[in-house]
Amino acid sequence: MSWTCLNSEERLMEYLEGQLPATERALVEAHLAECAACRALAGQVRWLETRLPHLAPELEPAWLVPKILQATTGAERKPRENLLKTLVAALTSPRFALGLGTVAATIFILFQALGINPKKITADDLNPVNLYRMADRQAHLTYARGVRFVNDMRVVYEIRSRLQEASATPNPPAEQESPKSAPSPQSEHQLKNDLLRRGPAASAALLFLPPGGPR
Amino acid sequence: MRRHTRRVYNLAYRFTGNRQEAEDLSQEVFLRLYRTLASYRAVHGEFTTWLTSVTRNLLIDHYRRTRRDRLTDSLDEEQSPAEHKASPGRRPDEVASATELSGQVQRALRKISPELREAVILRDLQGLDYREIQQVLNVPEGTVKSRINRGRIELARLLTQMGVHAGRVE
Numbered sequence: 115m116s117w118t119c120l121n122s123e124e125r126l127m128e129y130l131e132g133q134l135p136a137t138e139r140a141l142v143e144a145h146l147a148e149c150a151a152c153r154a155l156a157g158q159v160r161w162l163e164t165r166l167p168h169l170a171p172e173l174e175p176a177w178l179v180p181k182i183l184q185a186t187t188g189a190e191r192k193p194r195e196n197l198l199k200t201l202v203a204a205l206t207s208p209r210f211a212l213g214l215g216t217v218a219a220t221i222f223i224l225f226q227a228l229g230i231n232p233k234k235i236t237a238d239d240l241n242p243v244n245l246y247r248m249a250d251r252q253a254h255l256t257y258a259r260g261v262r263f264v265n266d267m268r269v270v271y272e273i274r275s276r277l278q279e280a281s282a283t284p285n286p287p288a289e290q291e292s293p294k295s296a297p298s299p300q301s302e303h304q305l306k307n308d309l310l311r312r313g314p315a316a317s318a319a320l321l322f323l324p325p326g327g328p329r
Numbered sequence: 330m331r332r333h334t335r336r337v338y339n340l341a342y343r344f345t346g347n348r349q350e351a352e353d354l355s356q357e358v359f360l361r362l363y364r365t366l367a368s369y370r371a372v373h374g375e376f377t378t379w380l381t382s383v384t385r386n387l388l389i390d391h392y393r394r395t396r397r398d399r400l401t402d403s404l405d406e407e408q409s410p411a412e413h414k415a416s417p418g419r420r421p422d423e424v425a426s427a428t429e430l431s432g433q434v435q436r437a438l439r440k441i442s443p444e445l446r447e448a449v450i451l452r453d454l455q456g457l458d459y460r461e462i463q464q465v466l467n468v469p470e471g472t473v474k475s476r477i478n479r480g481r482i483e484l485a486r487l488l489t490q491m492g493v494h495a496g497r498v499e
Binding site: 123126127128154155159162163166167169171172174178179181185186 | 330331334335338339342343348351352355356359360363428430431434449453454456474475477478479481482484485486488489494
């Protein structure tokens with residue numbers, strides 16, 4: 115196989131960089147010794163390779179860097195300023211004040227419901243475990259109050275019905291003529307004492323007693 | 330910032346050969362970079378390599394966009410005898426200044442294909458190593474070396490035709 119100019123050209127860079135295997139290097143050197151055109155080309159390429167990296171860089175115009183900065187980071191500042199203005203306007207708007215008031219009222223109601231004193235709040239009060247316990251306790255207390263109220267009301271209605279029965283028994287005809295007639299003074303006095311003994315809720319039944327007191 | 334701008338501007342100028350286009354493209358590169366900065370990760374390689382990749386992609390887009398205009402320009406250039414006026418016998422040490430050589434290289438670069446042009450610019454003018462060029466161009470290392478080799482040979486022939494000669498291999 116004859117070594118051509120093209121073969122040498124293909125390996126020229128590796129030859130000049132000293133990276134060719136010994137056999138190919140010998141073939142290229144032999145060809146360069148014979149071929150003046152390839153020898154001249156190799157010389158020109160080697161010269162070019164050494165000169166190109168040292169060419170003076172082209173200087174960019176002075177306005178280019180400021181213009182790029184203005185187009186990139188400069189453009190970013192404007193939205194930030196607008197954002198600040200928008201934030202201040204939002205914080206000073208009546209809508210925000212109303213929302214803030216609503217949030218404060220909600221927090222106050224929650225604290226009251228959980229039995230937390232806002233003036234003496236501690237870190238333990240905000241512990242989720244304690245919050246759950248307080249909420250559980252308040253729920254049970256509310257349920258107990260409801261149950262007691264229902265029981266009291268039951269007593270009140272029971273007493274009222276007995277009063278009506280007591281007032282109806284001694285004088286049935288009078289009851290028919292006048293439904294609002296009062297019970298006898300003795301039974302009324304006994305009933306009042308009975309109600310007061312039963313407690314404050316049962317005492318509310320006194321309100322149902324007819325006005326005028328003992329006759 | 331200035332260092333990166335110069336690198337991008339030089340790459341764009343060497344590729345397009347036009348200062349106005351290089352300025353516009355440099356701005357476009359940094360705008361794109363600013364928008365996509367959040368997507369940069371260390372796995373993409375060094376920042377410089379990533380910056381070069383973004384620039385190269387924009388240059389290729391620009392090259393495809395302006396292909397028709399460029400064909401017209403190249404016909405005009407062929408009719409300009411001053412561009413090709415050779416100075417026989419002129420040696421490198423006689424080159425008046427580095428600026429003059431820079432202009433001659435620039436004119437020669439415009440005449441080689443974009444694939445070879447970008448490989449030579451990245452290697453010899455931007456100083457990237459083969460691995461970095463491989464990342465930027467997204468081609469195998471063998472292709473990178475082949476393009477650089479062919480690009481240098483074409484550039485050397487064009488400079489010889491323009492009258493810029495080197496000495497013989499020692």
